[in-house]
Amino acid sequence: MTDRVHDRPATRRERPPVSNLSPWLARRCTVRAFDPDAEIPDDDVREIVDAGRKAPTSGTTQMYSFLWIRDPAVRERVHELCNRGTAQVEEASHFLLVCIDLRRIRRLLDHRDREFRLAPTMGLLEGAVDASLAAMGAIVAAESMGYGTCPVGNVLNALPAVARAVDLPAGVLPIYGLCIGVPRHGSARENAPRLPLGAVLHEGEYRDPSTELLDACYESMNEMYGDSVYGDATREWQETLERYWGPDGFMNRREETLLTALRQQGFFADRGVDEALGGASR
Numbered sequence: 001m002t003d004r005v006h007d008r009p010a011t012r013r014e015r016p017p018v019s020n021l022s023p024w025l026a027r028r029c030t031v032r033a034f035d036p037d038a039e040i041p042d043d044d045v046r047e048i049v050d051a052g053r054k055a056p057t058s059g060t061t062q063m064y065s066f067l068w069i070r071d072p073a074v075r076e077r078v079h080e081l082c083n084r085g086t087a088q089v090e091e092a093s094h095f096l097l098v099c100i101d102l103r104r105i106r107r108l109l110d111h112r113d114r115e116f117r118l119a120p121t122m123g124l125l126e127g128a129v130d131a132s133l134a135a136m137g138a139i140v141a142a143e144s145m146g147y148g149t150c151p152v153g154n155v156l157n158a159l160p161a162v163a164r165a166v167d168l169p170a171g172v173l174p175i176y177g178l179c180i181g182v183p184r185h186g187s188a189r190e191n192a193p194r195l196p197l198g199a200v201l202h203e204g205e206y207r208d209p210s211t212e213l214l215d216a217c218y219e220s221m222n223e224m225y226g227d228s229v230y231g232d233a234t235r236e237w238q239e240t241l242e243r244y245w246g247p248d249g250f251m252n253r254r255e256e257t258l259l260t261a262l263r264q265q266g267f268f269a270d271r272g273v274d275e276a277l278g279g280a281s282r
Contacts, residue, residue, distance in 0.1 A: 035182045097162075102266075
């Protein structure tokens with residue numbers, strides 16, 4: 001942070017707290033219920049995505065695209081494929097798919113008669129990082145404008161079918177949805193619980209969490225179930241962890257779906273690089 005008048009770094013004493021700089025970030029939360037009658041101007045959506053476009057990117061390559069789903073029938077189909085707990089896909093004023101995009105990289109190189117060589121693992125990792133940074137920029141912009149947002153990870157439940165439903169070509173892979181809308185009254189909470197800072201910030205070296213810190217993690221996250229949004233004080237966070245990472249959890253079930261989608265969308269080179277992204281690179 002610099003002093004714009006004197007063009008020098010601000011001292012610690014001069015720096016306002018983060019909550020003063022970014023009040024929307026200090027209190028942000030995911031919105032899961034939107035006013036279906038609320039309208040958001042298209043230009044606001046363009047401004048939101050444009051803010052995401054300014055996010056950091058690997059080597060300036062910008063390996064992502066946002067697909068703005070405008071057809072209500074397509075949104076309905078995506079909602080069906082996402083399955084349980086995703087009514088916001090249709091309720092929100094706008095719905096976008098956040099995608100890794102290697103196809104544009106190839107087209108750019110082809111356009112200048114340069115060779116493209118698929119590095120599937122790095123493409124997946126770097127593309128997901130680029131896409132997520134851009135999406136977070138869009139989320140921050142939307143919420144600073146007073147709107148609510150909800151990333152939709154359930155896209156992964158039926159990834160190959162979602163890609164087909166929106167007619168994505170090889171080289172483009174959706175990784176989650178993004179709802180933008182006006183929160184329904186009473187559907188949003190401030191200061192959503194998160195793990196203690198000591199659980200995520202390792203100073204100097206990585207340390208396994210102590211028993212006390214593990215208990216503090218559960219205590220902190222269990223707070224979410226007693227409010228009006230989640231409304232089930234009998235639940236505990238360990239059930240959520242097990243639902244995702246247990247032997248029959250979401251993550252294990254999504255693994256095969258992801259592998260199928262990667263092959264379908266050309267992110268694996270096991271069929272040959274040329275076939276993977278559609279035709280020979282020059």
